Amino acid sequence: METQSSFQIEGLAGERKLTGEIKVGGAKNAALKVLAASVLFKDELTISRVPEIEDVLRMLEALSGLGVVGRAIAPGTYKLSTDKISQSDISPEVAKKMRSSIVLTGPLLARFGRVSFPFPGGCVIGKRPIDIFLDGYLAMGATVSESETGYSVEVAGGQLHGAEIFFRLPSVTATETFMMAAILAKGKTVLKNVALEPEIESLGRFLISCGAKIEGLGTPTIMIEGNGLLSGREKIYDTMPDRIEAGSFIILGALAATDLKVSGCDPVHLDALLGALRAAGVNFETGVDFVRIFGNEDKVFGPLELKTHEYPGFPTDLQAPMAIFFTQVAGQSFIFETIFEGRLTYLEAIDRMGAKARILDSHRAIIDGPTPLEGKEMESPDLRAGLAYLLAGIIAKGQTIVHNAYYIDRGYEHLTERLAQIGVNIKRLTRAD
Numbered sequence: 001m002e003t004q005s006s007f008q009i010e011g012l013a014g015e016r017k018l019t020g021e022i023k024v025g026g027a028k029n030a031a032l033k034v035l036a037a038s039v040l041f042k043d044e045l046t047i048s049r050v051p052e053i054e055d056v057l058r059m060l061e062a063l064s065g066l067g068v069v070g071r072a073i074a075p076g077t078y079k080l081s082t083d084k085i086s087q088s089d090i091s092p093e094v095a096k097k098m099r100s101s102i103v104l105t106g107p108l109l110a111r112f113g114r115v116s117f118p119f120p121g122g123c124v125i126g127k128r129p130i131d132i133f134l135d136g137y138l139a140m141g142a143t144v145s146e147s148e149t150g151y152s153v154e155v156a157g158g159q160l161h162g163a164e165i166f167f168r169l170p171s172v173t174a175t176e177t178f179m180m181a182a183i184l185a186k187g188k189t190v191l192k193n194v195a196l197e198p199e200i201e202s203l204g205r206f207l208i209s210c211g212a213k214i215e216g217l218g219t220p221t222i223m224i225e226g227n228g229l230l231s232g233r234e235k236i237y238d239t240m241p242d243r244i245e246a247g248s249f250i251i252l253g254a255l256a257a258t259d260l261k262v263s264g265c266d267p268v269h270l271d272a273l274l275g276a277l278r279a280a281g282v283n284f285e286t287g288v289d290f291v292r293i294f295g296n297e298d299k300v301f302g303p304l305e306l307k308t309h310e311y312p313g314f315p316t317d318l319q320a321p322m323a324i325f326f327t328q329v330a331g332q333s334f335i336f337e338t339i340f341e342g343r344l345t346y347l348e349a350i351d352r353m354g355a356k357a358r359i360l361d362s363h364r365a366i367i368d369g370p371t372p373l374e375g376k377e378m379e380s381p382d383l384r385a386g387l388a389y390l391l392a393g394i395i396a397k398g399q400t401i402v403h404n405a406y407y408i409d410r411g412y413e414h415l416t417e418r419l420a421q422i423g424v425n426i427k428r429l430t431r432a433d
């Protein structure tokens with residue numbers, strides 16, 4: 001029996017009512033990678049502030065299939081024992097559900113000399129090829145074969161060798177995957193044109209603290225000297241705050257709050273968003289670990305031209321929440337999604353709610369505002385667009401139901417409870433089939 005759940009929201013009909021404090025959780029895209037890094041450890045490691053989300057459960061399931069024993073020793077804290085790890089085939093069921101399982105391929109190939117995995121799944125956000133991964137494995141001495149169901153990668157002699165790899169695009173997961181694989185490779189690896197997302201640096205620093213030799217973190221070139229299995233006894237990785245979750249709550253504050261404190265975040269990671277909101281006329285202040293947004297009914301925001309970009313540019317994962325903001329500003333805003341092709345189709349449902357959004361092509365859209373929104377029933381297509389639908393529902397008039405809560409649960413923990421605390425009228429509907 002499968003349970004299906006949806007979110008039901010009674011909207012604020014354009015009124016500004018939210019107030020109080022909402023706390024940001026640990027970053028999904030940091031915790032997942034440190035969990036995957038467990039494959040590089042000879043003993044154990046502990047990870048705290050792990051968000052309670054579907055993707056984390058899937059990653060733990062994938063690791064358990066490989067022989068990594070994970071147990072929760074406190075809420076949000078997991079100890080992973082890696083001395084019994086014995087397997088390098090990634091469970092097809094898990095991999096199909098979660099594209100980020102691709103980050104396991106590097107550490108597994110490096111540790112066992114072979115890895116097999118199915119064609120990766122994940123969110124429906126357009127084309128997401130894996131050529132950069134396959135090219136990198138070839139450069140490190142592996143051979144790749146493709147079957148009807150997926151890939152098998154092997155390295156003769158069992159050990160990858162260091163290589164110089166130039167990424168044709170600064171891919172986040174490819175940077176993390178090769179940084180990890182290189183730790184167990186023979187000799188030096190130089191990764192060029194790497195991604196600069198702060199989750200990568202956070203992962204790298206933790207790996208260094210456990211014995212890895214990595215230089216150049218936070219710059220476009222990372223150098224890794226293969227140095228053997230890592231040791232994580234007495235080591236704890238404290239997951240950095242989720243900048244996408246923080247950003248989504250800040251946008252919600254700009255849309256519907258009188259005074260909202262988004263706490264437990266790192267505003268330094270949010271420069272692009274905060275700069276855009278400031279330019280639109282949003283009033284906020286920042287502290288070391290919070291952003292506080294102030295709003296009043298009379299304030300009119302101005303339109304923006306938004307271009308998504310690799311970090312430190314505007315994150316693609318905040319593009320959909322920002323589009324909801326654009327439906328409420330006076331004038332025409334422009335969105336240029338440069339990272340993913342086809343990550344704009346969610347706008348069709350926003351139009352059904354009364355927005356005036358027009359998709360120009362697979363990368364560009366314009367939104368005319370302000371338009372009042374009306375509650376509707378909709379299906380969440382992926383986690384970020386799903387969250388955007390919730391934001392739209394919160395400001396709309398009447399009731400909104402967002403189905404496929406599963407997608408949203410992949411990335412945001414205890415959402416109904418946290419949103420209810422700041423004044424959102426939201427509940428979860430669960431139906432057993």
Ligand code: EPU
Pocket residue numbers: 028029032100123127128129130131132133169170171172173174195315316317339340341383384411
């Ligand atoms: N790309 C290729 N070939 C490859 C790999 C990537 O063409 O082999 C392309 C992608 O199709 C895309 C571009 O490179 O056009 C950059 O994508 P990237 O590889 O950086 O994305 P990712 O690593 O798959 C991570 C996050 C995403 C986030 C992007 C961009 C994780 C698990 N995922 O994905 O997060 O949108 O970086 O910042 O870290 C999310 O959390 O909702 C999410 C989708």
